Amino acid sequence: MILQKLTVKNFRQFRGEHTLDFATSPEQNVTLILGYNTFGKSALLNAVNFALYGEVQPDFDEAEDLLNHAAATTRENQVEVRLRFEFQQREYEVTRKRIYNFLGNSRKTAIDEVSMAEIKRQSGSRVGVPHYQRLINRAIPPQMAPNFIFHGEKRVSLFASRGTHKQVSDAIRNILGCNVIEAAIKDLLLITKKLDRNIARESGDEQIKLFQNSIERFEQLIEENRRMIREKEEFIEASKIEITQLEQQLRDHDQTKQLQSELEHAKAKRQTAEVARLGAQKEIHRWIRESAALVCSAALSEAALDAIDEEEFRGRIPSDFQDSFIQGLLDAKVCICARSLEKGGEAWTAVEALLTQGGRKDVTDIALKVKATADRYSRSIAKARSEVGIYEDRVRSLDKEWNAANRDIEELNARLRGTNLEVLAEKARKRENLEEQMGTLQRQIGDLDRKIRVDLEPELQKVRGEYTRRIRSKPEMEKRRITLGLVEQLGAFLVEQMEVYESQAREKVLALTNQNLASMHRDKEAFFDGKFNLSLRDKVTKLQSGKSTGEAQLLVLAFTSALIHFCSVREADENEFLVPGTVAPLVLDAPFGQLDTLFQAGAISWIPRMARQVILFVSDSQARILQESPEIMDKVGACYALQIPHGEKMVLPYSIRGASVPSLNDRADSSTSIVRVW
Amino acid sequence: MPILTPSELKNLAKRVVDLEKESMYGDEESEDQRLSMIERLMIEESRRLNPQ
Numbered sequence: 001m002i003l004q005k006l007t008v009k010n011f012r013q014f015r016g017e018h019t020l021d022f023a024t025s026p027e028q029n030v031t032l033i034l035g036y037n038t039f040g041k042s043a044l045l046n047a048v049n050f051a052l053y054g055e056v057q058p059d060f061d062e063a064e065d066l067l068n069h070a071a072a073t074t075r076e077n078q079v080e081v082r083l084r085f086e087f088q089q090r091e092y093e094v095t096r097k098r099i100y101n102f103l104g105n106s107r108k109t110a111i112d113e114v115s116m117a118e119i120k121r122q123s124g125s126r127v128g129v130p131h132y133q134r135l136i137n138r139a140i141p142p143q144m145a146p147n148f149i150f151h152g153e154k155r156v157s158l159f160a161s162r163g164t165h166k167q168v169s170d171a172i173r174n175i176l177g178c179n180v181i182e183a184a185i186k187d188l189l190l191i192t193k194k195l196d197r198n199i200a201r202e203s204g205d206e207q208i209k210l211f212q213n214s215i216e217r218f219e220q221l222i223e224e225n226r227r228m229i230r231e232k233e234e235f236i237e238a239s240k241i242e243i244t245q246l247e248q249q250l251r252d253h254d255q256t257k258q259l260q261s262e263l264e265h266a267k268a269k270r271q272t273a274e275v276a277r278l279g280a281q282k283e284i285h286r287w288i289r290e291s292a293a294l295v296c297s298a299a300l301s302e303a304a305l306d307a308i309d310e311e312e313f314r315g316r317i318p319s320d321f322q323d324s325f326i327q328g329l330l331d332a333k334v335c336i337c338a339r340s341l342e343k344g345g346e347a348w349t350a351v352e353a354l355l356t357q358g359g360r361k362d363v364t365d366i367a368l369k370v371k372a373t374a375d376r377y378s379r380s381i382a383k384a385r386s387e388v389g390i391y392e393d394r395v396r397s398l399d400k401e402w403n404a405a406n407r408d409i410e411e412l413n414a415r416l417r418g419t420n421l422e423v424l425a426e427k428a429r430k431r432e433n434l435e436e437q438m439g440t441l442q443r444q445i446g447d448l449d450r451k452i453r454v455d456l457e458p459e460l461q462k463v464r465g466e467y468t469r470r471i472r473s474k475p476e477m478e479k480r481r482i483t484l485g486l487v488e489q490l491g492a493f494l495v496e497q498m499e500v501y502e503s504q505a506r507e508k509v510l511a512l513t514n515q516n517l518a519s520m521h522r523d524k525e526a527f528f529d530g531k532f533n534l535s536l537r538d539k540v541t542k543l544q545s546g547k548s549t550g551e552a553q554l555l556v557l558a559f560t561s562a563l564i565h566f567c568s569v570r571e572a573d574e575n576e577f578l579v580p581g582t583v584a585p586l587v588l589d590a591p592f593g594q595l596d597t598l599f600q601a602g603a604i605s606w607i608p609r610m611a612r613q614v615i616l617f618v619s620d621s622q623a624r625i626l627q628e629s630p631e632i633m634d635k636v637g638a639c640y641a642l643q644i645p646h647g648e649k650m651v652l653p654y655s656i657r658g659a660s661v662p663s664l665n666d667r668a669d670s671s672t673s674i675v676r677v678w
Numbered sequence: 679m680p681i682l683t684p685s686e687l688k689n690l691a692k693r694v695v696d697l698e699k700e701s702m703y704g705d706e707e708s709e710d711q712r713l714s715m716i717e718r719l720m721i722e723e724s725r726r727l728n729p730q
Contacts, residue, residue: 137702180698184691184716187698191717483724486682490694490720493687576692579699 001139002086002613003585008047009080010071013040013644015671020044022585022615023637024086030608030635031615033674034623035642036663040672041617042151045589048615049149051083051094052136054112057146059154067100067108070671077102084119087139091119094132140584143174147563148584148611152591155560156552165532166237168559169502175563176505177570177579181498188491193219195484203477211467218460225448225456232441232448239434246431250424263412270405277398283391291384297377411621497577505566506532512562517554520602526555534559557591557603561610568612586611591618605631620663639677682727690723 002024009017023031035041046056056063066079079098084091097113116132119125129135140148173182193216200212332341339347471477506528513526513534524536529544536551537544570581591607604626608614614635618626626632641661661677682690694716701712 180695180702183698183702184694187713187716188694190713191720194713194717479724479728482728483720486690486724486727487720489682489687490691493691494694497691577695 001582001584003048003083003587003615004086004091005082005084006044006047006051007080007082008044009078010068010076011047011050011066011079011081012043012068013038013672014043014674015068015070018672018674020640020674021638022613024613025637026612028635028637029611029613030632030637031613032623032626032636032639033615033617033642034620034640034661034677035617035672036619039642039644039663041589041619041642045149045151045587045617047081048083048587049145051081051096052140053142053145054096054114057149057151059151064110066098068671072100072102075102077108085139087135091121092129092135093117093119093126094136138582140582141177141179141579143179144177144567144582144584147171147175147560147567149587150560151589152553152556156556164534168506168528168532168534171559171563172505172509173502175509175567175581176501177581178498178501180579181494181501181577185491185494185498188487188494192484192487192491195480195487199471199477199480199484202480203471203474205470205474208467208470208474211463211470214463215460215467218456218463222452222456222460225452229445229448232445236438236441236445239438243431243434246427246434250428250431259412263409266405266408266412270402270409273398273402273405277395277402280391280394280398284388284395287384287388287391291380291388294377294380294384494577501575501578509559509562509566510534512565513555513558516558516561516606520554520558520606524551524554526558554603557606557610560586561606564611583612585613585615587615589617590622591616600625601629604629608632608635641675641677643673643675645671690719693719 003022004024005019005021007017007019008014020031020033023029033041033044042060046060050056050066056066067077068079077100079100080095082093082095084093086092094116095114098110099113100108100110102108114132116129116135117126118129120127173179196212196215200209203209335341335347335351341348341351471481510526510528517524517526517536523539525539526534527537528534534555535544536555564584564586567581568583570578571583573580588607607616608631641663643661643663645664661675697712697715697719
């Protein structure tokens with residue numbers, strides 16, 4: 001199955017109609033949808049689930065209320081989701097509507113309407129598909145869907161809990177398509193009980209009836225005890241998950257402290273940048289004061305020298321010394337040597353030549369002095385210019401530092417908002433209580449289990465033996481007995497078959513999980529412990545890792561990827577007892593929130609390879625991590641951002657691949673909108 | 679206990695699983711109907727094994 005287009009109308013945050021076209025090509029198989037928390041990422045993931053199966057996922061908040069609140073206030077009462085997809089080279093569109101009936105102000109009931117059409121590729125005409133659910137269930141069997149459509153961080157919580165055998169076992173059985181075989185085993189057990197009752201009734205033998213009653217009583221008691229064990233185990237499982245989530249929140253508490261310290265660090269950094277920038281600016285001001293005059297002088301001197309150097313002015317620079325003084329001397333009638341200075345005479349001509357020569361020399365000396373000063377200025381100005389260049393660069397770099405620190409501060413403030421330390425202390429107390437309760441429950445389970453094994457089961461076997469012997473003594477019951485034996489034999493065969501399939505599948509999935517882990521450049525490997533809990537350990541030392549959220553995340557990615565691969569390999573499986581596998585899209589919300597930076601790059605680059613089509617819902621901070629990975633960015637065929645109206649929340653714009661997309665829109669109504677980034 | 683050969687057992691199991699598949703992925707069908715069909719199949723098979 002390839003998802004092509006999703007349209008939502010009045011679905012949760014989305015008022016009116018909004019459409020997403022998914023990336024469908026094998027070369028660019030990733031669709032990226034950016035959205036801050038509460039902007040509607042989970043709503044869109046659940047819209048896909050709703051379109052396919054008529055229900056949202058069990059962990060979706062306020063699942064019964066799908067209608068957009070703003071739409072409800074205007075008495076619009078219809079939610080609609082349309083999903084267009086390709087399956088086995090044909091195109092289909094399924095449309096689900098939930099129509100609410102308002103009862104007073106708060107209560108409402110709902111009915112669902114569903115239709116599906118095949119869209120003919122050549123003509124575009126639509127042909128109704130009557131058995132739509134059958135077709136969808138073949139495309140992605142519902143029990144397999146949670147491995148394709150899920151919230152990454154929630155799934156990680158399951159795997160980060162202390163025991164994962166139930167999650168692993170359920171996931172493997174579901175992806176293996178064991179549900180028909182399980183249903184058959186359950187039905188054969190019901191038929192066995194019915195046949196037992198019939199034999200007792202038809203035999204007319206009071207002893208057989210008594211045995212039958214005893215068997216039923218023991219079976220009921222065993223079942224009752226098992227039910228109690230299951231309930232307690234489920235409570236323990238739920239407690240483990242809750243404890244994991246609490247521990248995560250408590251770690252977040254530590255992270256809160258860390259965030260606070262990071263915030264203080266960022267503020268100090270911004271302050272330092274600010275002070276340093278002021279210092280650099282002061283230096284520029286000082287330079288203006290001290291060196292600006294120098295620059296002007298140098299410029300003027302250069303201009304003057306250029307003029308002196310010009311050929312046509314040489315020797316013709318106007319000067320009192322040259323013009324008035326020489327003229328005064330020449331106006332004298334007698335030379336100091338007492339010769340007559342008659343104008344045009346020999347002595348006058350000789351004196352004029354000497355004086356002109358002497359005047360020129362003085363002017364030349366002055367010019368040389370000016371030139372030397374100008375050269376000095378030139379050298380100073382070069383130094384001054386380089387000095388101001390350094391200050392300018394410094395101011396620019398400090399501006400960048402300041403902006404980066406400021407961005408960090410805004411982001412850290414956003415993350416710190418909503419942290420309540422008292423609530424966290426309460427969570428710590430709750431965790432202790434849950435752990436205590438779990439201990440009590442484990443002891444109770446042990447008692448119940450012992451009661452079943454030591455008391456009830458041996459008694460049941462004893463009565464069964466008596467019952468069988470008694471029936472065998474009655475030839476008229478032979479036919480019934482043969483049928484009963486047949487049903488029991490068949491049930492035992494199917495149980496054995498399922499165990500074989502499950503064991504083989506477990507081995508294959510483990511091998512694939514390890515292949516995936518190896519591709520993520522880890523020194524870890526996955527393994528099953530004695531109780532089939534899936535964990536990580538060091539490849540060399542074989543020491544089991546602690547259950548950090550980051551490692552659970554890595555394990556989930558590798559394990560889920562293995563399940564998807566295993567499922568696609570089983571697409572053509574013709575095993576008569578199992579539901580065939582499928583090639584389905586991976587629709588993943590919050591895929592790698594807690595990945596350690598050490599292996600983040602390897603794990604992220606793995607995501608496009610997890611399925612034929614990948615639809616990722618990510619926060620802005622996750623998008624920033626993603627854009628560092630060309631392996632994934634080159635695979636993104638479509639990118640969308642979710643926007644909310646102005647004034648609802650102040651958040652930073654999205655930034656991806658250098659493009660900045662506002663996170664707030666200007667629409668007046670209270671609805672998230674979907675913007676295509678590329 | 680009737681003795682079915684492995685291939686007979688597998689074949690019978692397949693027929694039961696097919697009924698389950700039909701019920702699960704086919705047209706809607708009640709649980710009672712499905713149980714009756716499986717029970718009938720079992721009775722027929724035991725008659726085949728023990729025709730008297």
